[in-house]
Amino acid sequence: MAFLTTVISLSSISLLLSVLIILAEIRLNNYGDCTLDINDNDRVLTVKGGASLLATLSEQGIFIPSACGGKATCGLCKVRVIEGAGPLLPTEEPYLSEQERKEGYRLSCQVKVKQNLKLFIPEDLFNIRAYQTKITQIDQLTHDIKGLRLSLIEPESIRFKAGQYVQLYTRPYGNVKEKVFRAYSMASVPSDSKAIELIVRRVPEGICTTFVHEELKVGDTVQVSGPFGDFYLRGNANNLIFIAGGSGLAPIRSLILDIIEKDLPYQMTFFFGAVTRKDLYYLDYFEDLSNKHSRFHFVPALSSPAAEDSWSGETGLITDVVARHLDTDSDYEAYLCGSPGMINACLNVLNAKGITEDRIFYDKF
């Protein structure tokens, strides 16, 4: 009998307390629906409050990198929260620098969604996907550069910022037994979201470029993933300079077309450098573009034109050409894409012209 009393009373006390906790949980831990305003109204999600930001976002299909799974031990899940995150927690402190704290960075695994949040997530983080694509067009742009157009099969469309890149996966071919991937900038405009265009220059012995140049045929399916990269328009100056060499034209083309399409009020000058006439491509395309748009200027330059080129345009190293066209009074923002040699040489020239590092963005390959 005493045994029974013990069991019953202990069980009922535990039960009562559990019910109380559950009630409290329902009553107190229910934060209702909260809206997450991501990247300045770019995406507005309505979510159920109460869980961590990391878990909430992943439920919405936005995967913030996290190695520890939300225990505040890896410090990878940093996200910039502008509003609604509450004060910084002691658990986050070891992972955030003074600068990051000032900018509002938080560990998303520690921030609880209790109210409407305003946050910034790098575009590429919630956009990265693997895409099945089909080659719909291959253009021989120069003797060693091909332009590819890939239409997206699954998913059907891609969101990216002009200037970003994707990774292209090869199939095993010839002596290459494994699947590799290489990064290529997208040359197409973001509004052309059902397809992407890549420009691939053949590199001697290059696994992926050889694959593209030798193996790929129209109608083939290939896998790409992306978008990646932070080479995109900042737009902090009125004059934009674009400098490209070889297949570095790709992201520049995307940026320029995007600006023209959106009718943004920038003066643009595009310096496109090559050795001889046969290395230049899209010449008519950009000349046509500069005739149609008064704010866009196209300056192709050859470093050593061949006699038969009958070249009347700019000659000389691209750095010299750039130096000739810039005046020191205007404010510039520069976007560079090309070989490391070209970029480093251009950085020197631009610095000499008074353009500071924070106004120069480049993609080296």
Add this chain to the structure above:
Amino acid sequence: MIMDIPAISPIMIFFASILTSNMILSNFLGMCSFISVSNEYKTASGLGKAVLVVMVLTMAINFAVYHAIILPLDLVYIQYIIFIIIIAATVQILEMAMDRFLPDLYIKLGIFLPLITVNCAILGITLFMVIRNYSFLQAILFAAGSGLGWWLAINALAAIREKMARNKLPRGLAGPGIAFIITGLMALAFVGFSGMFSVQ
């Protein structure tokens, strides 16, 4: 087993439990968090406040449960279990309520609040209440006094530790070692209060 309620004024119990029978400095209860969370004055003070609130709250609930359930049903032999699950549940609910209504304090206390569940001083005062057969008023003032005393002690220790944070110490003494020594010295100093009044 019917005992008489001790004939001590609740006010006396209140002051005695702050000074002469301080939970830490004379009973040495709740030492784990006392030693480990006393590096910084601010957090120590936050923990002290949390202990105070939880002490009063759980004392009230445990008192009611003791007199309404444990004594009538003759469950004294499992009272420890009952008390501890009540403390755990109270802390849990309190935590949720604070998360909701006092996010600042909740964040400041951080992990200390759940840790209070296993703070011996919390269970200790309930058990003292049982042994000494306090009345409700005595029990509540005893809890409040004990909480304040605990707060006072951890504040004092944290202040001293913060003050001497940069002092050079023999290697073996740095950290908890010196904290125990300071606690001992503080306890000696508190003995001085015993002339004022004594309740046990």
